[in-house]
Amino acid sequence: MYDLIVLGGGPAGYNAADYAAKNGMSVLLIEERALGGVCLNEGCIPTKTLLYSAKIYDYAKHSSDYGVSFTGAAIDHAKVIERKGRVVKKLVGGVGAKLKHAGVKVVNGHAEIAGRGADGFTVKVGGDEYTGAKLLVCTGSSAAVPPIPGLREGLAAGFVKTNREILDMTTLPRHIVVIGGGVIGLEMASYFNSVGVEVTVVEMLDHIGGPTEPAVTEILQKNYEKRGVKFMLGAKVTGVGSSSVSCELDGKPLEITCDCVLCAVGRRANTAGIGLENIGVLTERGAIVTDDQLKTNVAGVWAAGDVNGKSMLAHTAYREGEVAVNDMLGKKDAMRYISVPSVIYTNPEVASVGETTVTIKQKGIDADVRVLTMNYSGRYLAENEGGDGIAEIIIDKAHNRVLGVHLIGSYASEMIYGAAMMVEKEMRVADVRKFVFPHPTVCEVIREAMFD
């Protein structure tokens, strides 16, 4: 009998298990694949490893812009993938060690909730049964595979890949078609473009980057178009053949010949086959319904991470896991989604937090939108020959509070947490004025844009 059984060992599950154990709970964590989940094994970390190699290669290719001669730069994709494997292995091992140190019992296998008895919830793993007073469901998400004719067959044949298979491919294709111009699509398009593969992104909306601030995604698209990436926006994929993708663009059919397809059209919560129906956990559009404490409709059951479909990001999952455990411990806490930052690790990087020009219009908020070129920053100018990055700050006119910050340019991913704190703490421009920003840094541009 455990105080808590955690289903799934991704960022939500392993962080919550560690935190609960450190707070005195007896914890069992069940994971069917590898600890670390999608983030460590087939998402955030592997892609960042690949993108860093691409960045070094890009630096080498453009070194003459900075007065450095460099010849013979080459990328060895198989070696990049091999290094990715080592980075992942080290981090997965680290999660295992962390859980062991905290006293969490880890079981490898598929967990299925069997029911609820007088002692608590029963969870089956193969022939074994475990009982827990509380349950935390953190089973994550999987790549969505829409019913496009030929797509499933393409996946089975290896011609079509999801985020899982693409990261283990040891040879480079000649031409890749990326279906979906969202976060995964753009990051992988960036890698393949850098290493010399022809890239076509097919996106059904009229813009890339989904809900990301249009001012920054438009700049991102221009950057990649200059480098040769083709964007087919407003295009409907109608079928996948054995060496082509068919779409409809402006009402006209079009066939794109390619030797690899990446399917990156969003993710679906993993709610099937884990016995949620045996205890009556409510789902909506395939995701578990949760409140701001991550409670489900069933007393004693919480759900954190991608499985609740609210914000499919690893850093959201960490925080949700912690909020759920605090609720179990009777500590007052709540999840706030508006101040969760998001990053697209392209080159230049995109980082955002809070309201966008689109959401303020939808909500009828009267706001000032202040935009400043990153070239205002001495460091940015020194390090980015021909750079066109911007910082956009959204400030509400009624209270002069920082509602949103959107960046495209170097270090954006590392700068955004400061902006997220401004949004979370509902800081006013006058509050930010009292902060001293280090000089010379790119982050000074946030300050300057705000007071512009």
Ligand code: NAI
């Ligand atoms: P996404 O939701 O970001 O983008 C999917 C895109 O595919 C959308 O723009 C959508 O309009 C388009 N689409 C859907 N069906 C289509 C079709 N039939 N034809 C053409 N386009 C179609 O999903 P994505 O990129 O798969 O990423 C999944 C999740 O992983 C996201 O929630 C994302 O936040 C997360 N993620 C986060 C990263 C980060 O924080 N840097 C990196 C990678 C993924």
